[in-house]
Amino acid sequence: MSKSRLVLISGPAALLVATSLAWAAGRSDADGFTPLFNGKDFTGWTVPQGDGGHWKVVDGMIDYDAQSESKGDKNLWTDREYGDFVLKLDWRLKEAPFINKNVPYILPDGTHAKDVHGKELKLALPDADSGVFLRGDGHYQINMWCWPIGSGEIYSVRMDPKTSPEVRAAVTPSHQADKPVGEWNHFEITVKGKTVKVDLNGKTVLAGATIPDMPDKGRLALQHHGGKNAAGEWAGPPSLVQFKNIAIRELK
Incomplete structure (x- = not known):
């Protein structure tokens, strides 16, 4: 019969274990970030009604195939609302x-380039599309896609005819910081008052866009986009996307 042993862990290994246990339990880490996804199930999230298992958890990640069968909203929403925060994912x-x-x-400046005849320039490129909705409204979405401008822009605000030139420029990424399709990217999104700052892979792509009509609080969502036509072909850029390490620190 074997005897049980008490193993003492110290140093960096102890910190790693403590951090992992806190994450699993949904507690804040040393920097004040609380996990929004436990890596096991959708506790804390609302899966679209009638989704059919297309939003799923695979190997500790949220995995989506852009084919939700829901007849209504197909996005994955948090149960809670948030006001000011820093979101990492x-x-x-x-x-x-x-x-x-x-x-x-x-x-x-957020406008579209045109040729000498005044016609918008268009590019034909491989594309996929998802994003993070802020404060309960898809209008305030931080985009994830394959466009040369890069991820991190707030598309609907940029394209809104009522948006001022100053705000349109502010919600346009200052440069492209995405990694190639198939590789992991890291967002840090700071929302304070009506101002949004976005860092992508350690680079600031939105330095601070102040959006006058942004709600004071609301739920977060991971976006559905795209779908297949009757022939089984993609009819638009699909959300073939995965998420992990989602955590939030609420600001006071």
Whole structure:
């Protein structure tokens, strides 16, 4: 009969174990971040009604195949609302099988480049599409996609005719910081008051966009995009995407 032994762990290994236990229990870590995803199930999230298992947890990640069978909203929402916060998450586009023939050439001020005849320039590129909805509204979405402008922009605000030139420029990424399709990216999204700052892979792509009509609080969501037509072909850039290490620190 074997005897049980008490093993004492110290140093970095002890910190790693403590951090892992805190994460699993849903407690805040040393930096004040609380996990939003436990790596096992959708506790704390609302899966679309009638989804059919297309939003799922695979190997500790949230995995989506862009084919939710829900008749209503197909996005994955948090149960809780949030006001001011810093959100961290890792994400990757698994593949980009759809060729988008209408990708615009976006200028630093957020407008679209045109040719000498005044016609918008369009690029045909492999594309996939997802994002993070802020404060309960898809209008305030931090994009994830394959466009040359890069991920991190707030597309709906940039494209809104009512958006001022100053805000349009502010919600346009200052540069492209994405890693290639299939590789993991890291977002750090800071929302304070009506201002949004976005860091992508350690680089600031939105330095601080102040959006006057942004709600004070609301739920977060991971976006559904795309779908297949009757022939079984992708009819738009699909959300073939995975997420992990999702954590939030609420600001006071």
